[in-house]
Amino acid sequence: MPEKKELLYYYQLAAKWENRTITAAEMQELEAWYQQNQDHPVIIPAELAVSEEAHQTQLLHKIYQQAHLHQAEATPVKRLPQRWRWVAAASVLVLATGGYFWFKGNPTPAPQVAVAPAKDIAPGKEGAILTLADGSTVVLDSLQNGWGTTQQSANIQLQNGQLKYEAQAGASAAIAYNTLSTPRGRQFSIALPDGSRVWLNAASSITFPTSFTGNERLVSVTGEAYLEVAGSAKSPFRVRINDKTTVEVLGTSFNINAYDDEPVIATTLLAGRVRVNTEARAALLKPGQQAQITPQSALTVKQADVAAVTAWKDGHFIFSNTELKELMRQLERWYDIEVAYKPGVEQIMFSGDMQRSLTLMQVIKGLDNMGARFKLDGRKLLVTPASL
Template identity: 50%
Template sequence: MENKRLYELLAALAAGRLTEPEKKELAELSLDESGAEAFQRQIAELMKVMPEEAVADKTEWLTLLNDVMATDKTAGAPVPLRRVHSLRRWGWAAASVVLLLTAGAYFLASRESAPPQTARNTIIAPGRQGAILTLADGSEVLLDSLKNGIIAQQNGTRVVLQNGQLAYDRSGESSGQIAYNTMKTPRGRQFSVMLPDGTLVWLNAASSIRYPTVFNGKNRTVEVTGEAYFEVTANASQPFIVQVKDRMSVEVLGTHFNVNSYEDKEVIRTTLLQGSVNVNATTGSRLLLKPSQQALLRQNGVLDLDPHPDIDQVMAWKNGIFYFVDAELPEIMEQLARWYDVEVRYELGVKTQYFSGKMQRNIQLSEALFVLRMSGVNCRIEDRSIIVSPGAN
């Protein structure tokens, strides 16, 4: 036994004789990053030797586990994917170990009636690094599986792929004619690029950026769709401008900021992390953002200021996390659909529900839906679709 004490505590939990001090001790062990994998393995090992009737009551186990994980281990420890205004809460200790308890919970689920064959065999992996680069001549390069090296040369510039990031290296004199490239991430992909001026850009799934291979002239102008995070190289004599559709632009000199402009969103959000930016709507509205502020461009062209956005939530996608705060179920499903490249279908009678919490983005879709089911969402996978049905799971 790799950790006798951990096993003893889990066995006591299963037997219903865990004391309050032992609950705190078990919770602290679950938060220990070095013991995270051991925690999962011990749960699975314990389940193997337990009689079936001992784990038949899933509700009781969920209550016990939630009780342990709700223990005040560290101040401000997040409790992911809890259902707002619901008596049933399914708590995880922290984002880094957000699925620790699902090892045991999966085992519990497997003791129930077997799921349909299609559901059991549907494995949908999380999104990964990948993009399509469209060169100035219109040719396309799939970046998903290319090796490091020069992948194109155009207008005096080499296009180089290095360790999963695209970069531009000036190799000669430009012809003087502006050449544009477009990098697009399909659903289920994300990628980063270093622009010719050294600016770093990360694209979320279902996003794109169009930019010149050389920044000449008065401004450095790019166009984006979807969601992108920028770390702009400072150049006071050549402002950096991000055009967002035909509705607004963001003007900076050197700064870090995030733009979320997905088509299915009614609001375009520009969030500043460092430096300063001017957000200019085509209607004439204008905002100067300070760090940790967010501009919201509404469909009527009005710009509003959010002085205290949740920066962790804004940057969650770049940090490999789904992060929801009182989010409606459709909003959660939209993010899952983009990342896992699936469709979402709702059956009649699905009620409005709100959730808060975190999940890793590197888990399989079945694991993400398991977390939602434990939070009360009745959902399943059919082929490459998520089916949401009315009623609690």
């Protein structure tokens, strides 16, 4: 156990932190001592997740308790990692809205700098564009529930926020192809003519026939989509991702991430079976596995964090040791923004859970000073290292 004199010194450093008179060197010293003697994560009760001051007070109590000079009890609600100082300064709003966030990187003490005033940006919402076989388009955002039309051999109707296709009995065998696409800042779902369901993330699309005939059901996907495929022994379901990659579905639920700005095409299996095919090889996935395909068509299979992969469909962002730029690409698509960077932020890693219903400024508040700072100018977000 440290000597009383030593404990008193760290008590004094904690007091200086509370009074905002601590130097950067003293802050590093206090943090190093605390982490060395801290066996458990800092615990922040939900009732205190309302302000940075409340977080700081709770953490100071924990430090004082560690120094045996102040007793304080905390009710376990949210567990945060040992990089407690950064969490206290940066995760307040996300905790208050039912989530949590932390980062993994090289913490450099930095003053608390408020985000520059800017007009807030609302989160994405339900909406899409339907392109019919004749090239005409329908903006679904502006339509009321119950809207409907026909296309060749299918009835199309908007029901409870979902586009639904139903085959017409005795209709002509002529087949037309429709495309459902989501701009940035939109997501939507569709029930295909065979009863399969598809959810499209922002900046994505699916092209499909108005009725499935013949010996296969073939659709094309760009961006990101979650699919629940209806079983059919007579007609296998196939998803074309690009000219080199297809996913053959054997009755299943799975997620495809095939954005052009992502380093790999990722197919993640939740239930059933899928076979991922490239020009060179194929892989049969088991539930919980993910196939990754590089631009050179190299294919690897790994275990996946399924909850993180499909969180977008359920209204969340979930990150697990996610690089900052990967996180920002998701925000670009959902908030329809452009992100620019200054050198020094490439290696910052994040983990945590954030609601997609937050405004962009709320997200910035949750992330600010967690190794990086953010400045919003119109629809352009500038990211700089926290040490600048």
